[in-house]
Amino acid sequence: MQKYLTLADGTQWIGTAFGDRSIEGAGQLVFNTGMTGYQETVTDPSYLNQLIAFTAPLIGNYGIDPTVNQAATLGTQAVIVHELTTFSDHYTSRQTFDNFLTIHHVPGLQGIDTRELTIHLRQTGTQAAILSNQPILNFDAKFASLPLKALTPQSLPVALPKPTQPHIVVIDFGEKTAITTALIKRGCQVSILPATSSLKHIQAYQPDGILLSNGPGDPQQYPAALPLIRQLANRYPLAGICLGHQLLARAFGAKTYQLTFGHHGLNHPVKDLATGQVWMTAQNHDFAVDPASVTTTPLQITTIELNDGSVEGLRLPGRPVMSVQFHPEAHPGPLEAGQFFDQFIQMLHHQEVSANA
């Protein structure tokens, strides 16, 4: 069965269907350059209502491991690959990628040159796209006819904290499981609360620290969260990751903007401005903090991306508050930036963030 990928600029790619053959998808088309980690990527809630094209030439070759999902449901609108492997004999695999997408009602397109598509997106910028079962006659009408997906809230909060363990409340904007796991692995107890929670409600959990999670969409779409974030940052040690970082910036008056084609991959070098140390990081974002706007706020830039110089980290001098644009929890990706969580846990003891945080 043929499937048609049509971009807002009218360009079209034709390939073969996989995943849920009957379903069509529409949203922003992004490319991901990771050589591995397709399962963590398609289950990452930050890809809500996006179509993901993988530049790696072979996808699906180690199957699906039920333990690595980043969320229980898939928010992605479609998956686009060059070549799909239809069998997998890896020892952790329990099903094929094709079958996994079918069960989760996500359509796929295989057999197109995703590197050519990526070059096109790098030249024209991120744009809307539709994966359809028939050629498209009217892009806008078809786009409007296809349903948007909604986020499924993460698991319920855990029981009251044990006095011996630091208790972290994660504010859930679309939290990835690996963030919670990274905190639990470091001895924390974690409660996940909806982003609509009131300060009073959060305080009732008696947190030792707050983590603002990653999440989908434009950070401008979350104005209601900003007063809460300011209140939390003034009361608790606080860390932000990706969307959480962007919202922390906005809460203190900085601006965010859309990158031309986003950062979606596993080998983005970032530099710690205090130490000069460079980490290879996993990234997944289309928006970024405007560095010029940070100078008008109490925040300080701590880290930058070496490919394009974009802002990768912030701190609030005098308060145990810091954030990163990249994904220290990785999954997929390199784990070397995981020290962000160690610094966060140090901060819980009400220490000022060290200059290299």
Ligand SMILES: NC(=O)CC[C@H](N)C(=O)O
């Ligand atoms: N992974 C994230 O939290 C992504 C943040 C935001 N949705 C962006 O695309 O920039």
